[in-house]
Amino acid sequence: MSIAFAAPIPGQSLTAEPRNLPFERPPEITDPLEALDMHVENITRPQAMKDAFYFLEEGLDMVSLVEGILRSAVMAGLHSIDVSLAIAPALHEYILSLALDADIEFDEGFEKPDQDKGIQYARDRSKALKMLEELRESDGEGSIMEEPEEPEEMTMEQEEPLEEAPRGLMART
Numbered sequence: 001m002s003i004a005f006a007a008p009i010p011g012q013s014l015t016a017e018p019r020n021l022p023f024e025r026p027p028e029i030t031d032p033l034e035a036l037d038m039h040v041e042n043i044t045r046p047q048a049m050k051d052a053f054y055f056l057e058e059g060l061d062m063v064s065l066v067e068g069i070l071r072s073a074v075m076a077g078l079h080s081i082d083v084s085l086a087i088a089p090a091l092h093e094y095i096l097s098l099a100l101d102a103d104i105e106f107d108e109g110f111e112k113p114d115q116d117k118g119i120q121y122a123r124d125r126s127k128a129l130k131m132l133e134e135l136r137e138s139d140g141e142g143s144i145m146e147e148p149e150e151p152e153e154m155t156m157e158q159e160e161p162l163e164e165a166p167r168g169l170m171a172r173t
Contacts, residue, residue, distance in 0.1 A: 022077030032086040035079040039069065039091050049098065056099055056106035063109030066092045 019025050029035045042048055055065060069091070070084040099106055105123065165171070 023075050025077055027074075027077055027079045027083070029079045030083070032079075032083050035073070035083050036087045036090055038078070039073070039087065040094055043069070043091075043095060043098070052095065053099065053102060053104055056104055059107070061107040061109030062092060062096060062099070066095060 029038060043052060052065060056062065066088055070088060073079055074081055074084055096108070105127075
């Protein structure tokens with residue numbers, strides 16, 4: 001099948017059976033406390049916690065992680081959007097406490113992106129050096145934790161000066 005014909009036909013969604021998707025039906029859980037209990041139970045499973053910590057360590061901020069968890073529950077028809085908004089702060093704090101107990105470095109997601117560029121650069125650099133050190137140790141090579149040497153500045157010698165390019169509207173040909 002051609003890629004051009006892989007897209008849905010305009011109006012196709014109007015021909016589908018109503019209430020066919022999980023989020024179009026009434027939610028399974030309407031009580032915010034029950035929904036929070038469900039999410040806490042799910043996030044404390046070892047594999048779910050391992051996955052969440054992996055994404056936090058790789059640079060996903062906490063706010064995006066919590067929003068993703070809650071959106072997927074809404075899409076699955078587990079609870080409604082308003083329940084998500086009600087339980088988001090509590091779920092955020094719970095995952096935050098788990099991550100702090102596990103001693104994971106992460107971005108909480110509330111800071112302005114331009115605010116801590118220097119700190120973020122230093123954090124990323126130290127992570128990269130740590131990863132390189134682990135790779136070197138696994139390969140049996142020496143340590144690389146020393147600061148890299150600054151490259152010498154290279155200069156290009158020109159044999160004859162370049163002619164100045166013509167300027168102006170009519171010079172473009």
